Amino acid sequence: MLSRGDLTDDEWAVLEPLLPLSNNRCGRWRDHQQVINGIIHRLGTSCQWRELPERFGPWQTVHKRHLLWSADGTWExxxxHVQAEADGVGGIDWDINIDSTSVRAHQHAAGARKDPPPAQPLTPKGATPGDSPESAAVPGGGGPAGEALGRSRGGLTTKLHLAADGQCRPLSLLVTPGQRADCTQFEPVLDKIRVPRTGPGRPRRRPDSVSADRAYSNGVIRSYLRRRGIRHVIPEKSDSQAARLRKGSRGGRPPVFDAGRYKQRNTVERAVNKLKQFRAVATRYDKRGYVYLGTVTAAALLIWLRS
Incomplete structure (x- = not known):
């Protein structure tokens, strides 16, 4: 079972050089290690912020630091950085798998105010947050769906989409309302993979191969993967197969299916299990969609540090 304890000395040595020393608005930051340990405690226990033990300092400080780092992309x-260090020594298995999981939202996760928070991450080419594929996970991202909170038969839910490497570690994360179809988020999840190089060169964004279940089986996704030259294993739906057979020779050849490679798809399901060992991930308590994404990203960071 993944440890939920405080940062070890080795883990802190990895993170310490990457954190800012001071805040332009308020002077010097409070001890980062103490604050991060408080965030880890909340990740594992899903307690209310005001119920944090006193050893982590003022709960308002821990809470606000998490909000800020979720908004400005610090967690990401x-x-x-941790992914880049692993890739630099050949520690990433680039035969990746993509899937999603539904997360039940607590009733207190609803009712967020409509006004956007003060800090907003930058979007490419001057686009507004509502225009980007990740609009469901950023501040002010497109009205009600901007909080990545939807309704289904189970009530209020959020859907977590992720790509995982061959060692059950999340490579990219995206949150949407719970009723959003899996196939609509395939390209945004794959495009969000961005592992920087430890030396010169562009970040790596293209995996060696991709595997996914039948929910991602459609012509748009297969064409996208062929354009990028990515080998893929996605089983064909029965209705698609029947339609292809009815067309005869005009229906084309069936997609290649490697049963041995498809068996490796369980790595993304195991990555989901690792994430949901954190109670604040397994049940959503955050009102803002971008804050919940920050919560999940912080949990993924711990998985990488402790793998």
């Missing part, structure tokens, strides 16, 4: 940058 830390995750990418």
């Amino acid at each position: 940058r830390l995750l990418q």
Whole structure:
């Protein structure tokens, strides 16, 4: 079972050089290690912020630091750094797998105010957050769906989409409302993979191969993967197979299916299990979609540090 304890000395040595020393608005930051340990405690126990033990300092400090780092992309940058260090020594299995999981949202996760928070991450080419594929996970991202909170038969839910490497570690994460179809988020999840190089060169974004279940079986996704030259194993749906056979020779050849490679798809399901060992991930308590994404990213960071 994944440890939920405080940062070890080795883990802190990895993160310490990457964290800012001071805040332009308020002077010097409070001890980062103490604050991060408080965030880890909340990840594992899902307690209310005001119920944090006193050894982590003022709960308002821990809470606000998590909000800020979720909004300005600090958690994502830390995750990418750890991924880059692993890739630099050949520690990433680039035969990746993609899937999603539904997360039940607590009733207190609803009712977020409509006004956007003060800090917003930058979007490419000057686009507004609502225009980007990740609009369901950023501040102010497109109205009600901007909080990545939807309704299904089970009530309020959020869907977590992720790509995992061959060692059950998340490479990219995305949150959407719970009723969002899996296939609509395939390209955004794959495009969000960005592992920087430890030396010169562009970040790595293309995996060796991709595997996914039948929910991702459609012509749009297969064409996208062929354009990028990515080998893929996605089983064909029965209705698609029947339609192809009805067309005869005009239906084309069936997609190649490697049963041995498809068996490796369980790595993404095991990555989901690792994430949901953190109670604050397994049940959503955060009102803001970008804050919940920050919570999940912080949990993924711990998985990488402790793998």
